[in-house]
Amino acid sequence: MWFILVVIIAIITFQIVSKQKYKKLETEVLKKLGFSNWNIVSYLDEQVIVKSRQTLEKYDAVKFFKENKEKLEHAEMIIARKNDVTNVLRRFLEHNEFESRFQYKKIQKQINEVLKNAAAYRINVKYITSAGNNLASKEIALKKPSIDRFRDDPSLLMGKGEYNKYLKEKQKAALEEKHHEYYGKVNCIVDYANENRDFLVLNGSREEMDELVIQLFDRTVNSIKKIKTIDSEEWNLIKEFIARTETDIEKIVNNNQRILDYYESSDFLKIKDTCEALMSTQREFNEYINEKVQSISQLFGTRVMRTETLNTDVNNYIRPYKKTITPFTAEVSATVFASAENNSLEYVVKNFYPNKTMYPEQIQKLYRLVEELETLKDAKKIIENYKKEYQQYLGDVPEFVMKNDEAGFYSRLGFANIDESALTVEYKFSYTSSGGMAQRSFTVPMTEETIIELIKILESKLTAKAFAKEQRNLMTTKLREHIKARDNFTCCICGNSIQKEPNLLLEIDHIIPVSKGGCTTEENLQTLCWKCNRSKSSKIIS
Template sequence: MFLVIAIIVIIITVKIVTEQKYKQLEAEVLKELGFSNWNIISYFDEYVTVKSRQTLERYDDIKFFKENREKLVRAENIIKRKNDVAATLMRFLENNEYKSRSQYRRLTKQIDVVLKNEGAYRISVNYISSAGNNLGAREIAVNQYGIDRFKKDPSLLMGKGEYNKYLKEQQKEALNQKHHEYYENVNNIIDYANENRGSLVVKGSQEQLDGLIAQLFDRTVNSIKKIKTIDSEEWNIIGDFMNHLKGQIEKVVSINQKILEYYESPSFLKIKDTCEVLMSTQREFNEYITEKVQSISQLFGTRVVRNETTKDDEYNYIRPYKKTITPFTAEVSATVFASAENNPLEYVVKNFYPNKKSYPEQIQKLYRLVEELETLRDAKQIIENYKVEYQQYLGDVPNFIMENDESGFYSRLGFANIDESVLTVEYKFSYTSGGGMAQRSFTVPMTEETIVELIKVLESKLTASAFAKEQRALMTKKLREVIKNRDNFTCCNCSNSTHVEPNLLLEIDHIIPVSKGGYTVEDNLQTLCWKCNRAKSDKIIS
């Protein structure tokens, strides 16, 4: 009897010791894993009761989440939590320091039980009769793939009415995204143009860029807004146009960059050094012509110069494009625009010569302008002659330079630049409708003939003509040629002549200046070379 009791005591003691060792091992492992107990994840996550066998048989994950759509996020979080726990346990089983412990095998069985709970959000569906008896049950397991399916296609959880509304919203959202995608493409083109417009050095490139951007606005921005369906053919048409325009803008920028690179190259710098030596004798002439070119615009009426933001979109879809309005521009109403087209000089006076008190002074400037323009035309031909003479020193200039920036090339070499735009200033009238949809403009080129007509319009508005005006009016192109022939195309001061220097610039001077009472008669006129005329100015030389 004593032996039996002893054996029982030993068995109980062993069990107690074994259990203590297991509890100690379990506590150490749970602490290392960061778990409070093994119930960290459960097998079932939701319990649903149905009232018929038919409902039980048809019950699935779609029905559950249709009725409990808010639990979709919870289900995803639980699946993630289960997977994280399982991953932690698997790493532990693969590598730990407890494998030699006597109770380790028992511990792994406990871990296996926990691992069976991972990987899915499980729903226990039970058919309970009205009497409270459990007449059937089924398990629904939803893994991450199932959750993703619902997220990707929310219509699975929608009724017919809700689904139709969802489709409309999706189509609207897709259309908005398409609009924004195209607006962003427009913005990228505008950004590129804004970033590079300051580096455009070739004459006319800025205007060319402005014109391309204007086409971009006119052809795309309003058209994008009007497209109402995602599958419209207009998307492709507008897209092709934008790509074409982008290529044109990039071409303008690329040409300018290529030209700038050439101007910084050793071959051009060598040509420039050579020309600087050769042109030392012409430097004063070039400075004189440059002064005349710069003074031309001061002889006209009101200059309208301002920065303009092009198409600052009301919905803030489109970024603004900055450009400079051409000088001598009048923004007018549709009525004034139509009248100006029919009587341009009258409206040039109204818009650019608004101060009648300044008419006498302005008339004098315009008379002088006619003379200056003729001088510059003569000088332009002389400069062209110089260019021909210098060809032997230029070497092989790349064709793309002469094709795209001939005037800039010669300007960098020190030649005075007289552009046709200087010789023919234009007054511009522009009309833009309130909504910006209609835009029209026309220009009035100020040739010598037009300036003479403008002078007549201004004079007709004065009650009396000043003496100086009368004298200036007598200085005609024919009279200038008479004086040059009379003086044998020779400067009356230094005796230099076109017979000696074919490229000599000759001008007609009032011996007694008009400003000091001099008359425009042959006896008071003389031929002077540009240097002597520049030195004399409006002085009386005895």
């Protein structure tokens, strides 16, 4: 009797100890796995009740998600969670430090049960009668590929009308994405052009780049808007054009960079050091000529920098592009455009000199402009003579530098740069039809001869009194040369002459400045060298 009792107590004690050891092992394993218990995923995830056996037989995942579209995202989350749990448990089973422990097989069994629950997203479908009898059921098990199929192809869960609408929206979205892709390509090129434009030094480079960007806008932005299908052949044509334009712009930048690299080279710096020592006596002259160029630019009206964009649609936005433009542009009607072509200067006056009260002041500016242009003509000859004198010190300048940037080369050595394009204004007349389909324009270059003609037209519109007053300011090329010859091509202040200094720049000065009532008459005119004229300015020297 006592023996039986001892055995029973031993068995009970063993069971208690075993249970405690398992509990301890389970706690350690769960902690290792990062779980609080084994109920981390459920076997069944959804439950559906149908009212007929036929419905039960036909019921599938498509029907479930058609009726419960909001459940698709939920199903994805559950599948992801179950996959995470599965990965953790399988890695644990492959290798862990608990394998030799007592009752580990019991842990394995528990883990396998969880793996079974995590194997799929399960929908339990029951056929229950109106009386509440559960007559049949079935289980729909879905794994990640099945769920992904619904996400990748939403048409599986759509009716015909909804599917057609979906297709249209998808095609529209794809077309918009294509638009943005190509607009992005254009934007990259425009950004690149904007970043490099201010560093272009070669003559005509900026204009060439401006033209390429304008063509890029015209051939891409406008064309892209018109393409209605994603598989249109136009895309390839536009792509090729964008690539060509990008190559051309890069070529412009690279050519300029090649020049800039030379200007930073030891070869050029050596030439520059030599010329700087020789040019110390001419530096003031070059500064004076540069001042003249600047003053003429101001008389003409300064160029302006503005940003342009040919497309302001928010969704199809194209970067603005910097370009230099002249402010002298008149947008006119077709009738005015035709008349302006036949009588350009009259229409320059009408459109750009509309205020008659300003004519006297504008005429004075134009007279001064002619004088300054004459001075710069003489200065240009002198600068060319200086350049010839310096040839012996230049050594072997690379051909590509002199061919592409001769003016820039000499300018960096300290020579004044008389860029004739910067001294010329082109008054522009432009006509655009109401629909924008027809565009025409022409320009009126303001050469010295044209300016004189413009002065005559403005003077003809003055009153007799005002005209007589303006005639006092008339300075002709013939009169200018007469005064120089009269003064024996000698400065009336310092006595320097072209006999002493062949490259001397002589100017005609009003003894009593026009601004102080002086007239353009022989008695009030004198020959001065550029230095004396610069220092005298508008003063009256007794």
